[in-house]
Amino acid sequence: MRALAISILIVASCLSSAEAASAKRGLVLAKERCSACHAVTGHGASPDIKAPTFRRIAGQWPVEQLQEALAEGIVTGHPGMPEFTFSPREIDDFLAHLRRLRGR
Numbered sequence: 001m002r003a004l005a006i007s008i009l010i011v012a013s014c015l016s017s018a019e020a021a022s023a024k025r026g027l028v029l030a031k032e033r034c035s036a037c038h039a040v041t042g043h044g045a046s047p048d049i050k051a052p053t054f055r056r057i058a059g060q061w062p063v064e065q066l067q068e069a070l071a072e073g074i075v076t077g078h079p080g081m082p083e084f085t086f087s088p089r090e091i092d093d094f095l096a097h098l099r100r101l102r103g104r
């Protein structure tokens with residue numbers, strides 16, 4: 001547990017502070033809008049077992065594709081979910097959070 005905390009600190013200190021602040025806002029967004037179904041942080045299972053964790057999404061999806069999907073509003077793959085769209089600024093923040101989950 002301590003080793004994990006230390007490695008998180010090292011990763012965090014490698015990010016510029018602007019990027020870190022952006023990622024933090026992205027995490028807040030993800031918690032507000034996505035965490036009812038998805039695991040949005042670096043650990044834990046998704047509340048909806050059908051929803052992939054954001055760790056997995058971060059590892060699988062090219063960032064540009066996600067950017068497009070977020071700008072257009074993700075509708076596909078989301079039965080029962082109200083349509084949502086992100087402003088360009090929110091998308092930057094959200095992707096900063098995903099890059100952080102991906103570990104770079």
Ligand code: HEC
Binds near residue numbers: 034038057078
């Ligand atoms: C009401 C529950 C719910 C909410 C809220 C939700 N999702 Fe999902 N999401 C799902 C489910 C379920 C799937 C898997 C769908 C499938 O595989 O058929 C999914 C899949 C995804 C995928 C992968 C799509 C694919 O085709 O592989 C992405 C990306 C995604 N969600 C992003 C988000 C983001 C970003 C938010 C918040 C803005 C969000 N989701 C909010 C339920 C939800």
